[in-house]
Amino acid sequence: MRPVDPRLVRYATAARGFLVVTAAIVLAQTGVIVGFAWALTSALVGAIGGRPASELWPYVGVAASLVLLRGLLMVASERVSARGAAVASLQLREKLVAAVARLGPRWLTGRNTATLATTAGHGLEALDAYFGRYLPQLVATAITMPILIGAIALADPLSGLIVVLTIPLIPIFMVLIGLATRSVQQKQYRTLGRLAARFADTVEGLGTLKAFGRQHRAADTIETVTRDYKRETMTVLRVSFLSGFALEFLASISVAIIAVTIGFRLLAGDLSLLVGLFVLLLAPEAYLPLRQVGVQFHAASEGVAATNEIFDALDAARTTSIPDAETSATGSTVALHEVRVDRGAHRMPRVSLSVGPGEVVLVTGPSGVGKSSSIAALLGYAEYEGDVRVDGVAVPHARGAVAWAGQRPGLVSGTVEANVALGSAADSAAIATALADAGAADIDPATPLGAGGSGLSGGQAQRVAVARALYRARVAGAPVLVLDEPSSALDATTEAHLWATLRREADAGRGVLLVSHRPSARAIADRVVNLHPPRESPGSVASAGAEATLPGDSRVARGGRS
Secondary structure: OOOOOHHHHHHOOHHHHHHHHHHHHHHHHHHHHHHHHHHHHHHHHHHHOOOOHHHHHHHHHHHHHHHHHHHHHHHHHHHHHHHHHHHHHHHHHHHHHHHHHHHHHHHHOOOOHHHHHHHHHHHHHHHHHHHHHHHHHHHHHHHHHHHHHHHHHHHOHHHHHHHHHHOOHHHHHHHHHHHHHHHHHHHHHHHHHHHHHHHHHHHHOHHHHHHOOOHHHHHHHHHHHHHHHHHHHHHHHHHHHHHHHHHHHHHHHHHHHHHHHHHHHHHHOOOOHHHHHHHHHHHHHHHHHHHHHHHHHHHHHHHHHOOHHHHHHHHHHHHOOOOOHHHHOOOOOEEEEEEEOEEOOEEOOOEEEEEOOOOEEEEEOOOOOOHHHHHHHHHOOOOOEEEEEEOOEEEOOOHHHEEEEOOOOOOOOEEHHHHHOOOOOOOHHHHHHHHHHOOOOOOOOOOEEOHHHOOOOHHHHHHHHHHHHHHHHHHOOOOEEEEEOOOOOOOHHHHHHHHHHHHHHHHOOOEEEEEOOOHHHHHHOOEEEEEOOOEOOOOOOOEOOOOOOOOOOEEEEEOOOO
16 A cells, blocks of 8 residues: 555545644644653753752743643544544545446446445445544654654754664565555455355345255355455454554664663763753654554555445546436437447347337347347446437437336335335325326335335336336426336236326327337337347348348337227
């Protein structure tokens, strides 16, 4: 770890102000240290020399006042550091959230969200030690050490030379120990990320694991990772204790060398007691800031080790040009033009389709042909080739023009009403209407839901998700509804009710893009886009352009409406 990571200070701009205040406090503390050493030395030497008490009391009073002032400055420094650390960490967290929102779901798909959540939570909390203790101590070292070494050298050049020669030993050992600390700290934090990801995956799939009798194996895996984390944590602590001992030992030996040389020179009469005692009082203070840097280095290393993923997001958001698609994507017609999403080695067909006002476009085809992937490209959730267009204008994604419900309901903890109104102001009457139109009139909007929407059956959760899309389309004015297999968990009666609702939405002027395997969906469709796996022939490119005339790749047919 570098003494100061410039990215931390660059992104946490609030840290700059409190570092300036800290520097002013440290400068005052340094003056207090020198003044106290001189006042106490003068009082002790005067007492040994037999000076009257009336002459010594001013020195004692000054020393006592400086002790009190130093205590007040230490309290002020702690308060400023704590306040600055809290503000800086909050600023980083806000910038991380803004960066993730700017980069969008496409960026998130390639990352473990459990690990990112751990970093944004525990990792940024660990940065409090970096901002609140390590950086202020680094400032104190940069200010206090030169002043104290200069004061020692002015009083006794030989002692100043000893300090200058011995003090580099501490940073040399700090670098060596820091390399070991960084390695074990990063390993520990990677294990913590694995533990968080494993736990989140296990909780999410606990029902499936229980059904197949594999829950004990999952618990054993979590226990194994937990033991690894415990062992690596103890390794970090062991390195920290050893490094603290090494730094204290080096500082003690250095001070001892100065004390021995001063003792011999006092015996030989080559040095006055006033100067010798003054230097002895300042010598430990000269080494103290650097020793404290080593101590705070270990406290800060965990937070710094946790920030790599945060900086990846912040750097990506800063260097990537991302248009404001939410405002540019408003329009009445959305389209895909020669869009293809690649899922590793599995190449999807190219898809071209459009959805205009007042029409229902049904997308069908066998599993794995790219129906949901095309929707993901439309929403900007996947990398793709080709163009996403709104009213003929190419945009990164069309999320601002659509209201969407996917195969997974994506419900969150809270009430059903809060889930339907997610991202919009809650209108109780409109929410009740949306639930009824989605076939969920029997669900009380005040029903509380747990994490992931627990508390509802699969069909109920799916209907709430459709109601949320209807609510957004009506309240936010989204011109196009995009629904991916909205009836997969519904019975025939509820499905027919949903199809009637979608047909009414289209007749009212809204475009509907519907992905469904159900044959009954053809009855409400104005156009049917059949996707087929791409065919490759010599000298040609595999393609399946919807609304094209390429035979064998896609078919556009009229639906069941007359």
